[in-house]
Amino acid sequence: MLNTQINSTENRSVLHVALRAPRDKVICSDGKNVVPEVWKVLDKIKEFSELVRSGSWVGATGKALKDVVAVGIGGSFLGPLFVHTALQTDLIFLLKPSYENLANVDPIDVARNIAGLDPETTLVVVVSKTFTTAETMLNARTLREWITAALGPKAVAKHMVAVSTNLTLVEKFGIDPNNAFAFWDWVGGRYSVCSAVGVLPLSLQYGFSVVEKFLKGASIIDQHFYSTPFEKNIPVLLGLLSVWNVSFLGYPARAILPYTQALEKFAPHIQQASMPLYFPSRLRVSMESNGKGVSIDGVRLPFEAGEIDFGEPGTNGQHSFYQLIHQGRVIPCDFIGVVKSQQPVYLKGEVVSNHDELMSNFFAQPDALAYGKTAEQLLSENVSQNLIPHKTFTGNRPSISLLLPSLNAYNVGQLLAIYEHRVAVEGFIWGINSFDQWGVELGKSLASQVRKQLNSSRTKGESVKGFNFSTTALLSRYLEVLEIPLPDKPLSLL
Numbered sequence: 191m192l193n194t195q196i197n198s199t200e201n202r203s204v205l206h207v208a209l210r211a212p213r214d215k216v217i218c219s220d221g222k223n224v225v226p227e228v229w230k231v232l233d234k235i236k237e238f239s240e241l242v243r244s245g246s247w248v249g250a251t252g253k254a255l256k257d258v259v260a261v262g263i264g265g266s267f268l269g270p271l272f273v274h275t276a277l278q279t280d281l282i283f284l285l286k287p288s289y290e291n292l293a294n295v296d297p298i299d300v301a302r303n304i305a306g307l308d309p310e311t312t313l314v315v316v317v318s319k320t321f322t323t324a325e326t327m328l329n330a331r332t333l334r335e336w337i338t339a340a341l342g343p344k345a346v347a348k349h350m351v352a353v354s355t356n357l358t359l360v361e362k363f364g365i366d367p368n369n370a371f372a373f374w375d376w377v378g379g380r381y382s383v384c385s386a387v388g389v390l391p392l393s394l395q396y397g398f399s400v401v402e403k404f405l406k407g408a409s410i411i412d413q414h415f416y417s418t419p420f421e422k423n424i425p426v427l428l429g430l431l432s433v434w435n436v437s438f439l440g441y442p443a444r445a446i447l448p449y450t451q452a453l454e455k456f457a458p459h460i461q462q463a464s465m466p467l468y469f470p471s472r473l474r475v476s477m478e479s480n481g482k483g484v485s486i487d488g489v490r491l492p493f494e495a496g497e498i499d500f501g502e503p504g505t506n507g508q509h510s511f512y513q514l515i516h517q518g519r520v521i522p523c524d525f526i527g528v529v530k531s532q533q534p535v536y537l538k539g540e541v542v543s544n545h546d547e548l549m550s551n552f553f554a555q556p557d558a559l560a561y562g563k564t565a566e567q568l569l570s571e572n573v574s575q576n577l578i579p580h581k582t583f584t585g586n587r588p589s590i591s592l593l594l595p596s597l598n599a600y601n602v603g604q605l606l607a608i609y610e611h612r613v614a615v616e617g618f619i620w621g622i623n624s625f626d627q628w629g630v631e632l633g634k635s636l637a638s639q640v641r642k643q644l645n646s647s648r649t650k651g652e653s654v655k656g657f658n659f660s661t662t663a664l665l666s667r668y669l670e671v672l673e674i675p676l677p678d679k680p681l682s683l684l
Contacts, residue, residue, distance in 0.1 A: 205376040206411045210385035210405035210603070212238065231372050231386055232398075238351075238369075239393035244315060250345035255313040257288045259303055260391040261329050262317035265292035266353075269383025270391055272459035273404060275453045276602045277396060280532045289355055289395040292333075293373030294305025295325040300332055309340040316389050319373065321352070321359035324637075336366065341667050349615045352485050353386045381603070381610060384408055394541075400599050415611045430614025434523045435588060436497055437620070444517060446501035447551040448526040452597050453605075456526075505551050516558065516583055523559065523589040526605070527552040530596040552591075559587040580628075640665070 206225050208217040216223050241247040245254035260270060271291045278289075289612040290303040304558050314337070316330045328484075330350075346364040354360050355374070357367045371386035382388065384405055393401045411425070420426045435441045446457045464505045503508055505526075515521050531545035542550065561583020568578050592608075639656065647669050654665045 194220045204378070204381075204674060206378065206381035207383060207409075209268045209377065209382075210408065210409040210412065210607075216403055217339075219374075222616045224374070225377070227372075227374070232389065235371060235390050235393050236357040236398040238371075239390070239398050242394055243397060248348070249310055249313075250348045251310050251343045255311055255349070257290075257307050257312045258315060258394045259290045259292055259307070259312060259333065260317060261326055261333065261603040262387065263323060263325050263354075264294045265379030266317040266326070266387050267291055268455070269380070270388040272453075272455040272680070273388060273392055273606075274385060274395065275455040277392075277400070277599060279452050280598065282330045284543050289391065291391075292329055293325070294317070295328055297332075297407060304333070304336060309345070309349065312337070312349060315353065315394070316350060316363075316659050317353040317387050317391075319355055319379070321356040321363065322639075323554075330363070335364070351390075353390055373606045383606065384438070392486045397670060403599040404603040407600035407605075408607040409603075409612065411604050411607035414609040416609070424482045425611030426615050428608070429619065429644045431522075431588075431590065432497060432612065432616050439588075441520050441521075441588075445507075445511075445517070446499060446526070447504055447507055447523055447555075449504040449548055450526070450528045450597060451503050452529075452532055453526060456502050456605070457499065461501075486683045488663055502554070505548065508551065508555075512555075515587070516562075520587055522553075522587075524550055525556055525589060525591040527591065527593045527599045528595075529593060532597055539661045556591050557578050558583065559589050562587075568593070570596055644669070 203218055205217055205224060207230055208215075211217055211225050211228065213225065213229050215225050217225055238247070242255055245317075247255060249255050251332045260267075262270075269654030274289055274291070288307070290307075292299060306312070314333050318326045318330075322328065330574075334350065335344055337345050341349070343364070344567045347369070350365050351369040351371070352360045352363075353371045353373065354367045355372055357370055360370045361367045371390050373382060373385040373387060377385050379386075379387075389398075389401050389405070415425050420603070427542065432444065435444070442636055446460060448454070499509075501507070515523060527549055531548075534543065534545060562599060563581065564585075565578050568581055573581055584606040586669050592605075594605065626635075643652075643654060643656070644663065647654065653671070654662050657665065
């Protein structure tokens with residue numbers, strides 16, 4: 191029996207491992223086994239996704255629903271997007287309905303996501319634990335308007351479902367509470383891809399049997415992490431290496447470099463988990479979890495913790511920022527390769543297959559970082575003296591390499607769980623709480639103040655006040671220049 195109430199600053203259990211546990215596993219929160227609740231939701235998702243995929247669940251006009259738009263943000267967006275992107279190019283999934291993820295409150299993102307979609311055949315999945323997340327709910331209301339403008343108010347019950355715990359607000363929004371799929375306080379947002387947050391939209395896209403393999407892959411790593419001795423424990427070893435690189439060697443950044451385009455969204459998802467800043471372009475699980483300056487007891491840390499994570503698939507990254515990695519700052523690298531490509535191509539007359547060309551770079555880069563190239567070697571190659579400083583590589587730059595047999599749902603689940611547990615190991619050693627996120631609250635609070643100011647300025651002509659000088663000037667300029675949108679044309683961009 192496990193009981194893991196370790197998120198002390200929020201007084202919550204940390205039980206995302208229960209989301210992929212076998213039915214007979216016992217994992218407790220407040221003395222209650224939560225695994226039966228998890229499987230109750232999983233069974234409901236399986237039933238619903240099969241109804242939609244088979245065409246038995248139809249929209250307001252009697253047409254089958256063939257397009258899915260998932261609306262969420264943060265962990266409710268990046269985790270499912272990472273898994274979807276990893277699986278969508280697998281040959282066995284070429285025939286499938288469209289699947290879109292909507293996160294940004296920018297109306298451009300809305301327009302792009304619904305471009306070419308028909309409200310009659312679209313299902314919207316709104317993901318918000320409290321059903322109050324500002325960006326998510328505004329996007330949800332925008333899509334509700336899109337649906338009702340075409341099909342009428344009653345269409346919401348057939349075309350929108352929810353992943354939430356707040357059934358009152360779900361029903362008030364117009365979604366049938368029977369079409370709400372639960373998750374729990376002991377699931378952190380950035381660890382929620384294995385809950386209904388990810389399982390529902392992914393099951394609608396790929397079928398529940400595929401997503402179940404993803405959950406099993408994650409579960410097998412959970413068991414490995416729990417029972418394997420430290421010297422052979424993959425997440426423990428990776429976590430120890432990160433702590434050594436950050437706190438002992440003073441390397442603040444880490445590059446996550448998958449040599450498969452299918453993992454292009456892995457870095458953005460993992461970025462959420464570890465450091466104090468947020469880089470919108472890449473990575474998330476690591477930066478949000480371990481981006482802390484105080485210990486779990488509230489004491490200022492006497493050392494650096496957390497990593498600045500970034501990444502890009504190879505070989506694209508080689509033509510973007512590898513110059514820095516090889517000859518600039520020392521940046522530990524995670525190389526992730528795949529033995530079997532999802533899309534094998536071998537052109538007649540070529541020396542190697544396309545995938546072999548990709549993997550040639552995967553195997554070469556760690557050696558280049560480790561050994562570098564000395565001035566003596568360059569001299570022996572008759573490199574001119576003036577170019578030797580420019581062509582010297584110091585070497586002795588740390589990296590790790592992970593080689594997956596393939597990139598199927600099971601292996602994607604394994605990869606996810608390895609990095610989740612790695613983040614936890616780092617947090618345990620640093621003595622920080624990897625599972626709260628107080629650092630994002632101040633920005634949300636200030637955004638609420640700005641929202642009120644914009645409303646009062648728009649509707650009552652009130653001047654901007656209560657902000658620093660530069661923000662006041664920028665807000666005033668914004669209000670002066672920007673044309674106020676007409677309320678009777680909310681979807682003019684769509």
